[in-house]
């Protein structure tokens with residue numbers, strides 16, 4: 001399914017924990033153009049918050065790096081969100097994505113970041129190169145309110 | 152005055168008018184870290200809205216280009232905002248900045264964009280190269296609420 | 303952004319709410335002008351009480367309505383400006399072009 | 414984010430409000446643990462009624478408090494979860510670790 005996005009934005013910011021709320025707010029402000037419900041917007045914010053936090057806690061652990069987010073909106077009401085870091089990367093992505101799996105013990109992580117992203121978004125794809133960084137791509141289709149009313 | 156920013160973000164997006172509200176919302180979400188008053192935040196949103204609109208209406212008139220915003224926060228409560236386009240540029244910046252001057256007659260422009268930026272922010276600097284693009288840099292220092300209380 | 307139009311004794315009131323920028327000003331302009339061109343009211347009041355945000359595009363909007371109303375000898379009033387909007391309005395010197403009313407809160411009060 | 418702590422009959426209640434993410438969870442942890450370590454309550458209730466946003470960092474926060482309370486034989490209750498928080502809580506299977514209470518709205522009701 002190759003579609004041209006109708007709108008597109010990129011935001012990048014430092015991996016300090018104060019920016020967790022900024023990252024999800026920026027994506028939410030952009031996603032607002034699709035006229036999502038409060039519920040849908042909350043799902044998107046939660047998923048973005050997980051991915052951004054992973055960059056801060058895992059990818060750039062004990063250092064400050066840059067987090068990149070690209071959002072695209074499509075005519076059919078779909079939003080795609082890609083969150084990228086140039087941090088430590090993940091050796092075994094499949095294992096990392098298992099619920100309750102975490103490599104962090106100092107911070108109180110629950111090992112649920114990927115599980116939440118998966119459950120709150122329609123699709124989730126994770127690619128990673130150890131030593132190079134990680135990229136998380138998520139999609140969600142916002143229901144058309146008008147269409148909803150008509151059916 | 153050379154200071155190192157304590158936090159920094161960059162956002163870029165297409166020059167469609169639907170993104171005017173996104174541009175100011177993204178900057179406001181970032182500026183929120185300085186704990187501004189509602190008044191100060193409103194000033195920042197207004198100034199950003201003017202600069203972003205200028206990129207859409209003037210710089211990329213009849214085309215779609217990319218608008219770049221960089222925000223930096225400083226320890227003393229200062230925010231610097233740079234809004235850049237690669238559009239048509241401005242022949243005579245001094246003239247363009249005069250209140251009520253506008254080159255637009257089809258759109259209902261008041262010629263007050265620069266005047267509003269100047270009046271709502273502490274500083275405003277505009278540089279432009281005809282055919283290359285324009286860069287608008289603004290600063291504002293957010294008052295420390297604690298300090299305010301103490302004096 | 304939304305516009306609610308009231309008509310009474312040949313006077314039109316447009317109650318604006320939401321955010322006014324270049325994007326939304328176009329829509330407002332469309333709705334107001336369509337109705338005003340049919341009715342040709344002797345006075346148009348733009349009520350800003352529900353407007354949370356406005357940049358200089360709002361000034362262009364008022365100026366444009368002033369021009370339109372002049373075409374049939376009508377006038378424009380703007381009402382219920384918050385301090386931020388007032389600041390932009392005074393930068394523009396809009397008091398030269400139209401009447402500024404402070405406290406029209408009650409729509410019964412639009413005589 | 415803010416935490417309000419109540420103490421009654423050896424039971425502690427932390428009323429949380431605002432957004433819970435990794436950033437704010439640290440602050441909450443600090444405030445709750447400082448008070449709890451002094452008092453060593455037999456039960457800690459985390460009240461989420463004022464929480465508008467929470468990601469999985471909130472789960473880590475609850476798990477961590479469960480561990481802490483176990484150290485002196487105490488227990489943890491979580492209360493007033495909105496549907497989104499409930500979804501994350503059930504992904505985590507938190508009902509295995511602590512008691513989930515639905516309708517503690519009135520603080521008199523924290524027996």
Ligand SMILES: Nc1ncnc2c1ncn2[C@@H]1O[C@H](COP(=O)(O)OP(=O)(O)O)[C@@H](O)[C@H]1O
Pocket residue numbers: 050054055057058059060085087088089090096097098101102103104109110111112113114115134469
């Ligand atoms: N961006 C990332 N960079 C490096 N490692 C990551 C990244 N995201 C996740 N991981 C790894 O995957 C594991 C599981 O992630 P997640 O499900 O979000 O749980 P948690 O963040 O609570 O540990 C993490 O503990 C970490 O080892």
Ligand SMILES: Nc1ncnc2c1ncn2[C@@H]1O[C@H](COP(=O)(O)OP(=O)(O)O)[C@@H](O)[C@H]1O
Pocket residue numbers: 201205206208209210211236238239240241247248249252253254255260261262263264265266285358
């Ligand atoms: N980013 C830009 N690119 C090209 N020209 C610009 C840009 N910003 C402003 N200008 C020029 O400066 C003039 C004055 O701008 P401004 O004070 O914002 O008023 P207005 O936008 O209402 O015309 C514009 O009419 C335009 O000719």
